[in-house]
Amino acid sequence: MNDKPPQPNTPDNAASWAKPIDTLKVGEMPAEAINLNVQGKRVSGPLQGFGQLWQKTYRFRLVGVETTPAGVVRLWKEKLPELMPPNSRFYPSITGVKPGEVIIINATMPGVPGAISTGVMILYADDEAFTVMTPEGHPESGFNTFSAYEKDGAVVAQIQSLARANDPIFELGFRFMGGSKEQEKIWHHVLTQLGAQMGVSGTVEMEKVCVDTRLQWSRAKNVWHNAMIRSTLHMPVRLARQVTGR
Numbered sequence: 001m002n003d004k005p006p007q008p009n010t011p012d013n014a015a016s017w018a019k020p021i022d023t024l025k026v027g028e029m030p031a032e033a034i035n036l037n038v039q040g041k042r043v044s045g046p047l048q049g050f051g052q053l054w055q056k057t058y059r060f061r062l063v064g065v066e067t068t069p070a071g072v073v074r075l076w077k078e079k080l081p082e083l084m085p086p087n088s089r090f091y092p093s094i095t096g097v098k099p100g101e102v103i104i105i106n107a108t109m110p111g112v113p114g115a116i117s118t119g120v121m122i123l124y125a126d127d128e129a130f131t132v133m134t135p136e137g138h139p140e141s142g143f144n145t146f147s148a149y150e151k152d153g154a155v156v157a158q159i160q161s162l163a164r165a166n167d168p169i170f171e172l173g174f175r176f177m178g179g180s181k182e183q184e185k186i187w188h189h190v191l192t193q194l195g196a197q198m199g200v201s202g203t204v205e206m207e208k209v210c211v212d213t214r215l216q217w218s219r220a221k222n223v224w225h226n227a228m229i230r231s232t233l234h235m236p237v238r239l240a241r242q243v244t245g246r
Contacts, residue, residue: 016126018100024121024135026102027093033104036117036234037227041135043121044166049141050219051165051174053212056184058159059205060191065155065198069148070127072157075197076146077130083193088186099125103132109228110178117234118227120144134163137225139170139179157194159187162211167222169229171215 026039046053062072076083077097081090091104101122106115118139120132129147134140142163148155165171173179188204195202223229 013126016099016124018121018123021100024102024119026104026119027095029093029104030091033089033091034106034115034117034231035104037137037225037230038102038104038117038119038135041137041225043123043133044136044138044141044222045133046142046162046164048136048219048222049164050167050216050222051171052210052215053142053162053164054208055211056161056187056206056208058184058187058191060157060195060202061151062155062157062195062198062200063202065200067155067198069150069155072148072155072194072198073128073130073146076148076157076194077125079194079197083190083197085186085189097122097125097130099123109173109182116228116231118231134166136166136222137227137230138166139173139183139227140164141166141222157191159191161187164212164216167226168220169223169226 021043023040023042024038026035029035080092080097084090088105088107091106093101093103095101097103099122102119103122104117104119106117108115118135118137120134120138122130123133123143124131128149129145131143131145133143140161140163142161144159144161144163146159148157150156165174170179174183184206188206191204192201
């Protein structure tokens with residue numbers, strides 16, 4: 001007779017998901033990473049954002065490359081910081097792209113002094129995809145999924161985002177100050193650089209759909225966490241520490 005209690009069913013990919021958390025904790029980071037607006041923040045998905053909800057999909061066909069989806073994603077994880085443009089630097093933790101880990105992001109925006117410090121949490125990661133989720137105060141509330149798959153005899157590298165502006169200030173920036181175009185340039189850059197790592201040049205295909213045109217006015221208070229404002233206000237402190245060496 002088996003006296004052991006019944007065990008709950010565990011999904012095959014349970015280990016690929018981040019464990020539930022209340023707030024984010026930043027692990028050990030490179031010395032040059034500016035770590036602000038992430039530690040102690042909650043994650044923020046599309047339901048918690050303010051602006052219109054957009055799904056954007058970027059695809060790059062790796063024609064003529066002898067590889068697999070898993071091989072592409074493995075390279076993506078290893079080279080992620082190198083693939084980003086100079087105005088948007090990614091700093092994974094020393095343990096790498098793994099579920100639950102945090103990536104610090106230091107980005108610059110036209111007309112904004114200094115670097116905006118924010119980050120993302122790795123919500124999911126397996127051999128053929130990984131998904132990151134934004135924290136409170138990030139320009140967007142939502143997800144970005146980096147994946148690869150085979151189609152018509154070639155492996156396709158894909159980035160898909162489902163997100164909305166986090167607060168009214170970022171919504172204005174995305175709509176009227178070129179923020180949306182700047183963001184799209186980032187992912188075009190990442191995919192073309194990924195192709196270059198594999199000896200392929202080509203064009204990025206992009207599709208975008210406005211999933212929800214409404215503004216969530218109940219989330220206007222998200223501006224309290226705005227990473228751009230907080231990073232700018234913290235700049236004198238950072239400069240003082242650089243001068244004093246503290």
